[in-house]
Amino acid sequence: MNATRGDDRTEQSTVPAEPAQGVLFDDVVDTPGELGYRGPAACKAAGITYRQLDYWARTGLVEPSVRAAHGSGSQRLYGFRDILVLKVVKRLLDTGVSLQQIRVAVGALRERGIDDLAGITLMSDGASVYECTSAEDVFDLVQGGQGVFGIAVGRVWREVENDLSVLPGVDPADDAALALQDELAARRRSRQAG
Template structure:
């Protein structure tokens, strides 16, 4: 992250927690334990301020959605690291599918069970992990309405606070 981050870029930790729908304490814990870290500005010690990019918020929302669906956080961690390391993919760009208590990734190559690190291929009742991005956008607009109607790209910081 850049130390030259302007203070109005991205989202504060407090805002981020509100938008994603988690407690600050959860967000803090997830940042400290390297699940999702603030990419614009990491904590620099007591009293400093984290800054999250829109992309971070999307990742957090994916985490929340998976946890709300009953996937244990430790398993969510496994999924994130597997996607990043073994698939060399970006979690926010995958078509994740929840079915039962497992997480599938579904693309033209077929369907892969992420909780089993790609082992086995299942075709069960598919509940698409749909609308995560739309839901995030809606919450941002609802909580922090602005006159800027541009859709934020994943890397560009949205106007948050």
């Protein structure tokens, strides 16, 4: 990811092309009982299709941090940060940025602390992604003719919070117990019918 600083220097961040999925922000600790969101709720909050969600999970771009799928019939559970990244990825795709560049951008965001997040604006010219941390950075980038689309990550954060406030969340511990009960009930019905 290119990061343009106010003193007209361009700094390159080197992130592996296939970064390992992990916690987006190292200094944020999940609280026990954090709500997870099933695929349809995550899709609705991020503005993506289920097909995109599934592809991004299978390719490691954005994997669910609350619970991964384990075989047929199991459901992934996405945390708040996962959905935030999904929405940022969607916006970058809408500008024409390649998935390779998006992987670099997501990797660079993971390296940042949560306190820095609200002040970041991601700018894109459709080919590259630039990280701006001040109004001067944005101005310099636009004046140089590079930036044509901006994403204020702090604003996306608030949008995701608002969207998730009306969507059904799942307590992962309760959901796992219910899934086991459903599976056992299905086996009993199958034996009784068979």
